[in-house]
Amino acid sequence: MTSLFTPDDAAMLLIDHQTGTMRWAASTPFEQLKSRALALARAAKALDMPLVLTSSLEEQAQGPLLPEFADIAPAEYVGRIRRQGAVDALHDPAFSAAVEATGKRNLIVAGVTNDVCTVYPVLTALRKGYRVQVVADAGASITKDADDIALRRMARAGADITSTNQVLAELAADWSTPAGQRVVPIMFDLIPA
Known part of the structure; x- marks a missing residue:
């Protein structure tokens, strides 16, 4: 059995949650996708975890990174890795170096499109x-079939597939601790009204 991820041993990578690209991720409604990506960023900051943001071709149809990231994680937003075309973010030397610089071997990854940005x-x-x-669920794909195929491919390769609530609960570990108390309001914000 593998150990659970903790805030001390994991880094959060959020890939290409851009205003234009998010509109192409049709397998999940835009507002749900947005709220989950922002919740992950909020949790990373609340738990003092390394957070690496990246975008691709912001000046083109993909559009800018969600502006809310600037409020949640100002330094990470300003320091985001602006890729100029590498589909695999880890093929971009700056992004690869930023991930390595976290010093963490456990990565929590959400990309705006599971079938391109994440896989x-x-x-x-x-x-x-x-x-x-x-x-x-903090990513989506152009179709539900594309999403399912990408998630199966990553799972077969050895990735654990999780959800926003699940990973937040795993990182909190105990609601009565200070870390747990910082995560509770983030989870409550995800509950549909």
């Missing part, structure tokens, strides 16, 4: 010996 860096990270959790 390739996850496969690369697994080949490099990282343990990876893919937060499936």
Whole structure:
């Protein structure tokens, strides 16, 4: 049995949650996708975890990174890795260096599209010996079939597939602790009204 991820041994990677690209991720409604990606960023900051943000071709149809990231994680937003075309974010030297600089071997990954933005860096990270959790519901795909195929591919390669609530609960570990108390309001914000 493998150990659970903790805030001390994991880094959060959020890949390409951009205003234009999010509109193409049709297998999950835009607002749900947005709230989950922002919840992951909020949790990383609340738990003092390394958070690495990246975007691709912001000046084109993909659009800018969600502006809310600037409020949640100002330094990470300003320091985001702006890729200029590498589909696999880990093929971008700056992103790869930023991930390595976290010093963490456990990666929690959410990309805006599971079938493009998430799958390739996850496969690369697994080949490099990282343990990876893919937060499936903080990403989507152009179709539900594409999403299912990408998630199965990552799971077969060795990634653990999880959800936003599941990973937040895993990181909190105990609601009565200070860390647990910082995560509770983030989880409550995800409950549909």
